[in-house]
Amino acid sequence: MATIELEALGKIYPGGVRAVQGASLRIEHGEFVVLVGPSGCGKSTLLRMIAGLETISEGTLTIDGACVNDLPPQDRDIAMVFQNYALYPHMDVRTNMAFGLLRRRRFPSAVRALLSPDYAANRIKERQEIDTRVLSAARTLGIEHLLARKPAALSGGQRQRVAVGRAMVREPKVFLFDEPLSNLDAKLRVEMRAELRMLHRRLGATMVYVTHDQEEAMSLGDRVVVLKDGLVQQVAAPRQVYEQPSNRFVAEFVGTPTMNMILGDMEARATGMRFRGQGIMIEGVLDAWKPFIRPQPRPVVLGVRPEHVRIAGGTGLPATVEAVEHYGDRMDVVLHCGDRTLTARCAPQPLQEGAQVAVTIDLAQTHLFDPDAAGARLRA
Amino acid sequence: MTQAPMRSGAVGGGVARAVAFATLALGTVVMVFPLLWMLGVSMMTADRAQAATVGGNLGELVRWPWEWEWSNYPAALTQIGSVPWWGFADALANSIVVTTLVVIATVLSSSLVGFAIARMRFPGRGGLFVLMLATMMLPGQVTMIPLFLLFRNLGWVDTILPLVVPAFFGNAFFIFMYRQFIAQVPEALVEAAKVDGWSWLGIWWHVMLPLCRPVTAICAVFTFIYVWNDFMGPLIYLHSDEQATLAVALNSFRNQYGGVNKVNLLMAASLVTMLPCILLFLAAQKQFIEGLGKGAVKG
Structure with a gap:
């Protein structure tokens, strides 16, 4: 276990492309942190910088208080699981898992080993230790029966387990995962997700995990780091990221279907406050909005998650059902409301495309953002 | 009983295969011939080898009866150096x-x-x-x-x-x-x-x-x-x-x-x-x- 501290970490590639800018973050002992963001946001680069596979252009990276900026990967005591597993195709599973330990033998140099008086005894002891650790990791992951096989003879899920096992036997300070589940089918991905979670609980190790799948990030991480264009957008627990996104990007990136965003003006009214924009008008009283209310209309972006858009039987905003997606336990309804499209998530009900319905928006669950490019959150 | 119509493509394919096979066979003969020639000459008596090589009489290579001069090999190897x-x-x-x-x-x-x-x-x-x-x-x-x-x-x-x-x-x-x-x-x-x-x-x-x-x-x-x-x-x-x-x-x-x-x-x-x-x-x-x-x- 270890703490990892990133201080204003940056990566500039030759040609001036900034992949990561000013990333600051402290990862505690035994924490599971997930870096998430769209393609090209710099999450893998950040992970590779922690691994030592990319040089650090700016800032400081410390592991357990020691600056590791210039340390090669082999001296950082980390283990990494790669997206395509990176199993050595010419070695069987046992050797693949033991490969890292073979390097860390007491006598990595054959000459020094041969000169040692206890060479044979030490060699046997080391080999036994390695075998014990490989077997123990294999048992934990349920791949004991695969130890003699070559990677080509394994399924995707089995390869994934071997890759995790290879990291486990090393007993490193830090585990790094670079989109390890992205090559698996949806069902297996969900299974492996649960296994990784249990593994983290059992090992109690510090883990940093990269994914572009926000669902994976939310389900796995103790904390989630959302990145965009090389900049950290928010670092928080999954629930907080979902319920209190720091800006429009985070609000739209996290959650499926994506949050509905309505551009309009907010103004104070005698009865409370009023939001009006894109053909939609909402009036009500909400204490949390008060700090942002002015007598003059103020441009804002109102965000509301699909589960907080309700299809009501009686009064509400008039809307037309454009499309319905059934998921068995729930349904997503695409509605035309005012001048724009809203998505609502609700319990299954008999709704036909083209039907006229009334929509209500739960004001207490709405979010306000600046309408500028940064789109910062206005409510605490 | 129905008869399947013969496709011109199949005929064309067959001819192409035959031509390819013939070309490859010819190539193989051309490549292997020097080796067989060497092998043949190495098994001949001195006179016959002389006729087949210096004399240019390639017929010697296939003339029967053949005398297998295995002794050529030890004779040659003992004379090296x-x-x-x-x-x-x-x-x-x-x-x-x-x-x-x-x-x-x-x-x-x-x-x-x-x-x-x-x-x-x-x-x-x-x-x-x-x-x-x-x-x-x-x-x-x-x-x-x-x-x-x-x-x-x-x-x-x-x-x-x-x-x-x-x-x-x-x-x-x-x-x-x-x-x-x-x-x-x-x-x-x-x-x-x-x-x-x-x-x-x-x-x-x-x-x-x-x-x-x-x-x-x-x-x-x-x-x-x-x-x-x-x-x-x-x-x-x-x-x-x-x-x-x-x-x-x-x-x-x-x-x-x-x-x-x-x-x-x-x-x-x-x-x-x-x-x-x-x-x-x-x-x-x-x-x-x-x-x-x-x-x-x-x-």
């Missing part, structure tokens, strides 16, 4: 030593350099690679005299060092082949090995070299055939009979017997000299063809 059998044994041992060392050195050095060019980032990498490729354009004759002078100044003449040591510095063609092959190996394998704690040398030895088996097979076979048959190098650098390789010894044998008087013995000795190459090719044929294919596709 000054001491019966030992001359041949010496030359054989020298050829084996030189060839083995050169094959090992070429495989190790070429794969190491190819790996470095393909995977390591260092200033001037591209330029060095181009420079190395440019050496392939340089005819061997151009460097012959400077190299001889260099090795003579080092006192290496009449030792196998001038033949073996340069091989430890890589071969441009094989470096190119290794580089192309290694460039196709996923980068993640190298990174995984780095994270596992291995140095560049360790990654090359434990990960890359085993993965490069097809290229190594082709490199080893090509180098073996080239060095085993090499005449010019040993002729320039190895002056004494004790140091001569088989190719040089065979040439001495030809000079000794005027070439045509004992052509049957010359062919027998040549065939014995060729035998390791033929056996190696037959043994490594699968890997060899596979390696050529991989080189072509991945290169």
